[in-house]
Amino acid sequence: MSPEPLPAHIAAIERPSPPLWTYYVLQAIASTVAFPVTIVLLYFRYHTMRYRFDAEGIHMRWGILMRREVMLNYSRIQDIQLRANFVERWLGLARIEIQTASGSAGAQMTLEGLLNFVEVRDFLYSRMRGARHVGETSPAMGSNESLAGVLTDVARELRAIRQLIEARGSHGRTEH
Amino acid sequence: MAALSTDPDFHLNAFERWLLGALNVPEAPQPPDGSPDSIRVFRAGRNYYLWSILIWAVGALGAGVAAVSVSLPLVLAIRRASQWGEIAAVAALVLIWSAYVVIAGVTFVSRRLNYGLRWYIVTDRSLRIRSGIFAMSELTMTYSNVQEIRISSGPLQLLLGIADVEVQAAGGGGQREHGGGGHVGRFSGVAHANEIRELIVDRLRHYRDSGLGDTKHVVTPPEVGDLAAAKAVLEEAVALRAALATPP
Numbered sequence: 001m002s003p004e005p006l007p008a009h010i011a012a013i014e015r016p017s018p019p020l021w022t023y024y025v026l027q028a029i030a031s032t033v034a035f036p037v038t039i040v041l042l043y044f045r046y047h048t049m050r051y052r053f054d055a056e057g058i059h060m061r062w063g064i065l066m067r068r069e070v071m072l073n074y075s076r077i078q079d080i081q082l083r084a085n086f087v088e089r090w091l092g093l094a095r096i097e098i099q100t101a102s103g104s105a106g107a108q109m110t111l112e113g114l115l116n117f118v119e120v121r122d123f124l125y126s127r128m129r130g131a132r133h134v135g136e137t138s139p140a141m142g143s144n145e146s147l148a149g150v151l152t153d154v155a156r157e158l159r160a161i162r163q164l165i166e167a168r169g170s171h172g173r174t175e176h
Numbered sequence: 177m178a179a180l181s182t183d184p185d186f187h188l189n190a191f192e193r194w195l196l197g198a199l200n201v202p203e204a205p206q207p208p209d210g211s212p213d214s215i216r217v218f219r220a221g222r223n224y225y226l227w228s229i230l231i232w233a234v235g236a237l238g239a240g241v242a243a244v245s246v247s248l249p250l251v252l253a254i255r256r257a258s259q260w261g262e263i264a265a266v267a268a269l270v271l272i273w274s275a276y277v278v279i280a281g282v283t284f285v286s287r288r289l290n291y292g293l294r295w296y297i298v299t300d301r302s303l304r305i306r307s308g309i310f311a312m313s314e315l316t317m318t319y320s321n322v323q324e325i326r327i328s329s330g331p332l333q334l335l336l337g338i339a340d341v342e343v344q345a346a347g348g349g350g351q352r353e354h355g356g357g358g359h360v361g362r363f364s365g366v367a368h369a370n371e372i373r374e375l376i377v378d379r380l381r382h383y384r385d386s387g388l389g390d391t392k393h394v395v396t397p398p399e400v401g402d403l404a405a406a407k408a409v410l411e412e413a414v415a416l417r418a419a420l421a422t423p424p
Contacts, residue, residue: 078345079317086310089200099359101346130320151405158412165419
């Protein structure tokens with residue numbers, strides 16, 4: 001079974017959208033005295049934030065000096081929370097907080113600055129465990145699939161070697 | 177916006193409608209994927225509104241007492257203060273009481289709307305809980321991940337016949353601000369807590385694998401493809417040996 005193909009609009013997500021920067025500026029202004037520090041931190045956070053959705057999970061990384069990289073598997077998602085305060089809603093933003101079964105109360109991954117957050121949430125929901133009934137589930141079997149692929153390649157190589165040997169053998173026989 | 181509230185008896189006034197528009201509060205949530213006939217939408221009980229307003233009244237009363245206790249010395253000070261002192265004291269009084277009125281008004285409206293705009297959607301596979309006005313949150317959770325269901329109510333809630341149903345997923349933490357934190361889906365102030373519990377338990381029965389761990393059906397045996405490929409390799413290897421073994 002091949003891994004379920006990723007919808008194009010999900011696979012295309014790489015960076016947070018520009019309104020997130022506006023939100024970060026407002027957030028920094030709201031921090032009043034801490035503004036100079038906050039704005040620098042948020043500037044780098046915004047500019048280094050990268051998303052990658054693949055067949056099995058989400059990768060997210062950000063930071064320059066303090067680099068963070070989080071990966072999580074769709075099937076390990078416990079619950080998805082869509083949050084937006086009114087400032088975010090004015091900017092057309094929302095946060096998608098993803099929980100796994102780890103020991104912290106906070107979200108394990110917060111997807112920020114996505115304009116199509118409802119679509120992303122629905123996509124994540126569709127890949128969650130239990131979102132589909134038994135039989136509907138199409139497991140992501142990328143590694144096994146590639147194992148069969150590798151074996152097929154090995155067989156093809158062996159066949160090529162055999163054909164070479166046979167060609168040499170028959171060639172030798174005719175000369176003999 | 178007319179049918180926005182889940183309670184048919186709950187009517188938004190013009191100001192509240194305007195506020196919802198200004199705050200860009202989204203329309204009623206879409207139910208998560210599942211069979212359409214299994215979708216049931218619950219809402220907070222009517223008494224939750226009463227409870228919520230009572231809590232607000234107690235808070236307003238407390239804040240009022242605090243404001244009075246701050247105002248009294250100021251009023252007394254005005255009598256013997258200089259002209260500028262008098263102006264400063266009056267300004268402080270005006271500030272305190274206008275802040276009190278504004279905050280009381282805002283919290284009242286937000287409590288009202290918080291009651292009215294609350295959805296607890298239950299389908300055959302998952303549940304979705306939406307709440308909040310200023311800060312909105314919408315939680316989606318599948319039954320496969322549910323670990324436990326808890327019903328709790330305080331003495332006042334018992335008296336009013338309402339309870340909170342909490343659906344807990346695996347993981348720590350839980351109670352964060354407004355109870356909307358991770359791992360918990362909370363049906364706040366529902367009147368038919370037992371009915372909801374029964375419904376969820378009944379639907380959970382279809383997920384005997386609910387909780388942590390992988391489900392059996394997730395791992396469909398991929399051996400067919402692998403085995404066939406491995407056999408092809410073996411066949412080729414045998415043929416290769418045969419080709420080598422054949423004397424030239």
